[in-house]
Amino acid sequence: MLTQRKADFIMVIAVLFWGLSYVLTRYGLDDLGVYNFMAIRMGLGFLIAAMLCYKSILKTNKKTLAAGAVLGALLFLTLSGTNFGLLRTSITNTVFLISLTAVFVPLFSTIIYKKLPDKKIIIGTIGAAAGILLLTLTGISGLGIGIGDILCIAAAAVYAVHIMAAKKFVEDPKIDALNLGIIQLGFAALYAAVCTFLFETPVMPESTDIWFVIFFLAIFSIAFGCVAQIVVQKYTSASHVGLIFALEPIFGAIFAFIVYSEILLPLQILGGALVVLSVIWIELDVDDLKKKLKTKKKKESGV
Numbered sequence: 212m213l214t215q216r217k218a219d220f221i222m223v224i225a226v227l228f229w230g231l232s233y234v235l236t237r238y239g240l241d242d243l244g245v246y247n248f249m250a251i252r253m254g255l256g257f258l259i260a261a262m263l264c265y266k267s268i269l270k271t272n273k274k275t276l277a278a279g280a281v282l283g284a285l286l287f288l289t290l291s292g293t294n295f296g297l298l299r300t301s302i303t304n305t306v307f308l309i310s311l312t313a314v315f316v317p318l319f320s321t322i323i324y325k326k327l328p329d330k331k332i333i334i335g336t337i338g339a340a341a342g343i344l345l346l347t348l349t350g351i352s353g354l355g356i357g358i359g360d361i362l363c364i365a366a367a368a369v370y371a372v373h374i375m376a377a378k379k380f381v382e383d384p385k386i387d388a389l390n391l392g393i394i395q396l397g398f399a400a401l402y403a404a405v406c407t408f409l410f411e412t413p414v415m416p417e418s419t420d421i422w423f424v425i426f427f428l429a430i431f432s433i434a435f436g437c438v439a440q441i442v443v444q445k446y447t448s449a450s451h452v453g454l455i456f457a458l459e460p461i462f463g464a465i466f467a468f469i470v471y472s473e474i475l476l477p478l479q480i481l482g483g484a485l486v487v488l489s490v491i492w493i494e495l496d497v498d499d500l501k502k503k504l505k506t507k508k509k510k511e512s513g514v
């Protein structure tokens with residue numbers, strides 16, 4: 212049984228790998244088509260995870276399979292938007308725009324449950340929107356917001372739906388969270404393979420560098436990261452997950468600077484900071500934090 216602290220630590224490690232995955236994916240897409248790269252990467256990730264957990268996978272029921280097909284489709288759409296976006300905008304822009312997922316989740320919740328958004332959501336959304344403008348309108352290309360930025364924002368919206376659907380599915384006692392996390396990878400790989408044959412020419416990588424990138428992503432970003440995200444949602448709060456996700460653009464921007472020497476302009480730094488701070492503002496429960504601080508002070512004072 213995982214504790215919340217261990218679950219949060221696992222998510223931080225997963226987010227670290229996701230931050231690195233943007234740089235590695237951009238490198239891999241120089242040699243392979245988007246769907247082709249996704250099919251191999253997701254397929255290997257599924258096989259690795261399934262082999263490691265084969266006893267559990269063999270017990271997968273129809274309900275878990277159906278849920279996996281849905282999550283796999285959402286994951287496929289998310290990665291498609293992200294990867295096509297990566298080819299049309301900077302890595303740094305991509306990681307900051309994808310982090311808007313944490314803004315979309317509460318926004319979509321207010322729409323689904325038909326209630327007015329809280330003041331903090333309104334403020335956070337305005338802050339994130341301002342951050343997007345600064346990030347994209349002062350981009351490295353100097354051309355302003357483009358199709359790559361739009362694709363990344365769309366991918367963030369789809370991933371928000373994925374997170375909400377995954378949370379709903381794992382609450383069902385008939386659905387095994389671990390199996391669901393693995394099965395979604397298989398379906399995502401299947402969808403990518405179909406698109407590869409329909410829209411691209413299927414090829415296998417010839418470079419050992421690309422194979423290294425694919426295996427690294429398959430093991431750490433896919434087999435570990437995507438499965439961990441589903442499993443830990445049972446042991447930690449949505450607010451903790453959202454706050455940890457805010458680290459992804461920071462990790463991604465650092466790796467983009469180290470590998471591709473992407474340097475942010477001053478207004479871009481401000482825009483990125485606004486996006487991250489808006490995500491933290493939306494996810495942070497200020498009232499609960501105040502209560503915990505008061506309780507801690509009382510214990511320390513012996514009251």
